[in-house]
Amino acid sequence: xxxxxxxxxxxxxxxxxxxxxxxxxxxxxxxxxxxxxxxxxxxxxxxxxxxxxxxxxxxxxxxxxxxxxxxxxxxxxxxxxxxxxxxxxxxxxxxxxxxxxxxxxxxxxxxxxxxxxxxxxxxxxxxxxxxxxxxxxxxxxxxxxxxxxxxxxxxxxxxxxxxxxxxxxxxxxxxxxxxxxxxxxxxxxxxxxxxxxxxxxxxxxxxxxxxxxxxxxxxxxxxxxxxxxxxxxxxxxxxxxxxxxxxxxxxxxxxxxx
Numbered sequence: 001x002x003x004x005x006x007x008x009x010x011x012x013x014x015x016x017x018x019x020x021x022x023x024x025x026x027x028x029x030x031x032x033x034x035x036x037x038x039x040x041x042x043x044x045x046x047x048x049x050x051x052x053x054x055x056x057x058x059x060x061x062x063x064x065x066x067x068x069x070x071x072x073x074x075x076x077x078x079x080x081x082x083x084x085x086x087x088x089x090x091x092x093x094x095x096x097x098x099x100x101x102x103x104x105x106x107x108x109x110x111x112x113x114x115x116x117x118x119x120x121x122x123x124x125x126x127x128x129x130x131x132x133x134x135x136x137x138x139x140x141x142x143x144x145x146x147x148x149x150x151x152x153x154x155x156x157x158x159x160x161x162x163x164x165x166x167x168x169x170x171x172x173x174x175x176x177x178x179x180x181x182x183x184x185x186x187x188x189x190x191x192x193x194x195x196x197x198x199x200x201x202x203x204x205x206x207x208x209x210x211x212x213x214x215x216x217x218x219x220x221x222x223x224x225x226x227x228x229x230x231x232x233x234x235x236x237x238x239x240x241x242x243x244x245x246x247x248x249x250x251x252x253x254x255x256x257x258x
Contacts, residue, residue, distance in 0.1 A: 011030070011211060011212065012026045015029055015030065015212065018204050018207050019101060019201075019205075019208060020195075025101070028100055029100055029212070033209075033212040037090065037213050037216065038213075040088070040089040040092065041086065041220055042224070044081065044085040045220070045224050045228055048077075048228055050231075050235035053077045053081075053232060053236075054236065054239060054252070054255050054256065055255075057073070057077070059249070059252050059253045059256050062247075062249065063249060067247055068246060069246055069247055070233050070241040070246070070247050071233045072247070073240070073247055074229045074230075074233040074236060075229050077232060078228050078229045078232065079225075082220065086217070086220075087131075090131075091131025091168065092131070093209070094129075094131060094168040094169075094205070095115060095129045095131060095168065097205060097208075098115075098116075098127075098129050098166075098168070098191075098194055099116045099129075101194050101205075102116070102118060102127075102193075102194045104118045104119065105127075106119075108126060108150075110153050110154075113143070114126040114127060114128050114163070115127055115128055115129045119159075122158070122160070123159065123162070124161045125163075125164060126164065127164050128143055128146075128164070129190075130165065130167050131168045131169075135165060140182075141180075143165055143180070144180045144181045144182060146163070147163035147182050151163075151181070162183065163181060163182035164182060164184075164185055164190075165182050165185070166187075167184075167187045167190065168190075169187045169202075170186070171186055191205060239251065239255055240255055
């Protein structure tokens, strides 16, 4: 159990309890969530402009979906913005949480594309953390070049170096053949390593995200998204709509395709 003074917020105590970390770390995690999730989502929603959303609309998809009203068009635009923005924000937050929770994590001494590194017994391990599951060929090649470069620099200091690419979620589907100088970890392997070999640490991270992001997620879904939908509908109506609020598909095609 975490012994805490009464001045510590209950939710901060819960984060410390779930992850088995200090109150100071738990508070930093709350701050990271505010920066990487709350602030990021608010910024993305405040920047959603009607012209940009119209230009990014695929009018052929709109025709297929038989979108009848400008309001429905606006709703679909807000929905796509919500999901894309949230996935990006959670990805950045997971990467930040990995650095915060990994014991001994520090900024890379040779920051050639690695996110952080850990040193133990004169051996350094560098991590590149991905929010997605797979590495494309270009990323693999670049990471191998980075690994070789950093390895040579640490060898000059009398230290060994290992490079790890890690996924924030998903099973391991990317391989790291002998020609590539790095090790690829699945999500569960990665979070287990961060959580001092706890095979359920990924689940604990999920519990914490639910605890610290759920309230703001509801605010976005219940308040910000409807407000944005209303604004987009009003601004888009003279551009792609009819006076009765129905969507004018031909006007949409002309706005998008010219």
